[in-house]
Amino acid sequence: MTVTPTLNEGLKRGYTITVTAAELDAKVQEKLIEAQPEIEMKGFRKGKVPMAMLRKQYGARMMGDAMQDAIDSAMKAHFEATGDRPALQPEIKMVGGDEWQQGKDVVVEVSYEALPAIPDVDSSKITLDRLNVKAEAEAIDEALKNLAASAQNFEDKKKGSKAKDGDQVVIDFAGSVDGVAFEGGTAEDYPLVLGSGSFIPGFEEQLTGAKAGDEVSVKVTFPKEYGAAHLAGKDAVFACTVKAVKAAKPAEIDDELAKKYGAEDLAALKGQIGERLEAEYKGAARAIMKRSLLDQLDALVSFDLPASLVDAEAAQIAHQLWHEEHPDVHDHNHGATEPNDEHKALAVRRVRLGLLLAEIGRKAEVTVTDAEMTQAVLAQARQYPGQERQFFEFVQKNPQMQQQLRAPIFEDKVVDFIVAGAVVTDKTVTKEELTKAIEALDEI
Incomplete structure (x- = not known):
């Protein structure tokens, strides 16, 4: 087996690996001897099949394995000898391709880019600032206020009060497309916070200014990319009954x-x-x-x-x-x-x-x-x-x-x-x- 350099330009490397027919034959023989004790064939006891028959039956398949082993061994020995480490998987091409014939040498072309030699770094030349920040009382209080807001309750507003962004409206609604109700378009006592963006665009805005007891016909168009294909891009009408208008009340900042x-x-x-x-x-x-x-x-x-x-x-x-x-x-x-x-x-x-x-x-x-x-x-x-x-x-x-x-x-x-x-x-x-x-x- 010989390895011949063909390219050494910057980090680019190229080699030709030649595995002789005799070396391949020896590899095949080695594999057949290794496999012989486990092989059974009609007319022969397990492990007693003659080598000539084994070679005839399994030689072609063993030849492919022998080629791969030989090339892998050559590449491993090459990298150990040169110290090269390929940046990516080397490209391997067999010279002659599918035209290779039994009894001939195997010649492959190998190309890759080697990883470069990397210089040592003196860490003592690096200067760094490690920033330290203490949690101040103001930041903790701000975080507490946010927690209280997320744990907020809603209380009924004064009778006749109009709903605005941030308020919660409790509604019954029934949706329809072209006058026909659709699945999932109906609900009762639904708590909707105006301005939350939880409903399709245009829905919440039409409930702004509504009062408890109002009947509101909300007209919207489902987005073209809406998850339910049968509704995507369709115009819809939601008959809404506003049952309550509630104002947000942040939770008290206390032990509870x-x-x-x-x-x-x-x-x-x-x-x-x-x-x-x-x-x-x-x-x-x-x-x-x-x-x-x-x-x-x-x-x-x-x-x-x-x-x-x-x-x-x-x-x-x-x-x-x-x-x-x-x-x-x-x-x-x-x-x-x-x-x-x-x-x-x-x-x-x-x-x-x-x-x-x-x-x-x-x-x-x-x-x-x-x-x-x-x-x-x-x-x-x-x-x-x-x-x-x-x-x-x-x-x-x-x-x-x-x-x-x-x-x-x-x-x-x-x-x-x-x-x-x-x-x-x-x-x-x-x-x-x-x-x-x-x-x-x-x-x-």
Whole structure:
């Protein structure tokens, strides 16, 4: 078996691998000898089938396996000898294709882009600010008011009062299209908060100004993309009877409110809110520090990038942004999304930083534990209530999904490793200053 270089240009590599007919024949013989004890054939006892008959019966199939094994072995030996790590799966083509004949040498052409040599990074040259924000009394009080508002009650307004946005109207309604009632279009004593947007567009606005006892004919048009196909785009009329008009009354901020949210008393609820707010601040502060770290890493290192990785990343970015601009399209049956210069520049940054973090993690022997993976799977499974078991089974059978869950954990652990060696200054700031820093990230 010989491996002959044919291309060495930048990160591009090309080789020709030749496996002689004699080597293939020896591989086939080896496989037949290995399989012989388990083979049965009419007229012979198990394990006693003559080798000539085995070769005639199974030789062709064994030849295909022998070719694959030989090429795999050659590639493994080649990567061990050169130290190359392919950026993507190598492209392998057999010279002559389907014209290969028994007894001939097998010649394959192998091409790939190698991962570049990545320079070491001196973490001590990185300087970072770790922002700290305390949950102030004003922020806790604001959060309490929001909780009270979400736990609000509705009380009857003065007789004859007109409904306005934020009020709750209790209605009976019956919907019809072309004078014919439709399924699901009727309800009694339905509590509808005006301005909530919970009904189709135009419905709630026509009840603004109504009083208890009013009969209102609400005329609307179902959206063209409405879930029920038989109603999509249709004009409808809802005969509504307003039975009550109620005003919102926020819950009292007291121990009873605290108990509704699982706290023993108001003081305990305030403590919980303070902890939650500081956890949110800490997460935001980490995002700011991580961005600063990545920016500095991006400026500290420079190395050639595999064009195949950059092109794939740019295409993925363009595709993702296209879907963000067209949220109503959930499939991929759309035209090509060509990456622009901005997509390509972002792709270069992502690929460079991705390779750098991967190399730092590899050298530092950073790993993702089984426990960490289990926690990640559990967190994802919570998004599918009632289907957690199916999600677990899906992840177990899907290596790509496992990698998607493992990658951010690995990246965060590598970031922590770099931060541990960097010069980090703790800096106390206000909530407003933290918010401005987060907004600045979005502008970049």
